[in-house]
Amino acid sequence: MKRRDLLAGAAALAAGGALAGCRSRLAGTFLAADAQPADYPTSQAVEWMGRYLEQRTGGRLSIKLYAGAQLGSETETLEIAGFGGLDIVRVNLAPLNSIAPLTIAASLPFLFRSADHLHRALDGEVGDEILASMRPHGLIGLAFYDSGARSFYNTLRPIRTPADMRAMKIRVPGSDLYVAMVNALGANAVPIAYGEVYQGLAQGVIDGAENNWPSFESARHFEVAPYYSLTRHLLTPEMLAMSVTAWDRLTGSDRALVREAAQASVPVMRQLWNARVEKARSTVLAAGVAVNEVDIAPFSALMRPVWDTFVSTPEQASLVRRIVAMGDDA
Structure with a gap:
């Protein structure tokens, strides 16, 4: 059995058979994974994106998120998404460096001088080029999330x-x-x-x-x-990406809506992130x-x-x- 088949099987078991049966039962439900806990800003932003899709489609499209590495590490879920076993993944750029070379340009140490500098770069043409470079590798880059300093x-x-x-x-x-x-x-x-x-x-x-x-x-x-x-x-930013397999099943209007929902989740994530940083700093200092x-x-x-x-x-x-x-x- 190939490694990807083993990973897909493990993910299916971890999700209670979600990979095997999700599409037959709920064709409009995207299966998503995040290695961070459910209350982490990236996980919360993906959940918010799912609610956005539900509201815009009357429940026809939605997201089922498995947070806390339930479906494996970032590297494992990235591999599963690459061959279509997962629909949406949130990963740091580090495991993408060996897959998509342009991600290295946003991963260099001491490159970004501030969060504003990072946002200016990745909210514009540079970010669009990096996201677009994911398709040959089985993924559609949807948006960048923050991961702080x-x-x-x-x-x-x-x-x-x-x-x-x-x-x-x-x-x-x-x-x-x-x-x-x-x-x-x-x-x-x-x-x-x-x-x-x-x-x-x-x-x-x-x-x-x-x-x-x-x-x-x-x-x-x-x-x-x-x-x-x-x-x-x-x-280094995080990337929210969709499997090409899931993407190619969508109509043109649904693809546009998924992109819209992902981009709309970015300012939500950043607000959650800033609040979480302050909370974490206070906890650490108090300890x-x-x-x-x-x-x-x-x-x-x-x-x-x-x-x-x-x-x-x-x-x-x-x-x-x-x-x-x-x-x-x-």
Whole structure:
């Protein structure tokens, strides 16, 4: 049996047979997956999108979301969607880097100077080009969601300079770009699944990891990693995508409506995200975690070889130049 068949079977069991029977029972119900919990801003935005579709179609179209990695990790659900076993997925750009090369242009460390800068780039032509590049890979890019600024946290000490990271074992997602970034800073990148980070920190398998405020808080990593250093090395967005298989079943008007619903969910997600960041920050600080600001210049200076390695095509280079040239204010 092929890996994709195994994944599809596992997802079907996890969803109580949803993949096997959803379309025969509820032809207008899109099956969606998110690795984050149901109360996370991305999950809530997908649920909002489903209600939008229901209201606009009188219930003819809707979304059934399986949050909390019920149908597998981001990499697994992405693979399932690629061959049509899932209709909608929300994933970080990291697992897309090896599939769709243009996503690398929005994934580079220290590329975006602020959330406004990111929004200006991805709400316009640059973002449209990256979304459009997904179709040859079995996906239709619908919209970008925020994932905030990612920073390093660890069990050993505050990180103020790259020297403080020397020889630290830092968890990263399964992405060559993330591995290269962490290694360039003098640490040792350790790719492991997100769900294994807490145990890895508690048992000393890893010394640290990197993520945004809400993930640091919601996964309870702050309980075992008492140092959070605000390097803000990545402002990598999330992508909301639909399987080409599901997309091609839709009429032209329904395709337009799905795009409209996805885009309409973006400001909803951003509002939820900002509120969640404040809540997570308050929780982490109240728990006594040592949080420190960082001068990013010494960190950013070490990223040129990483950029040079991963920006390998004229198309990628063009997108990066256009992003860098943009102002921060949307």
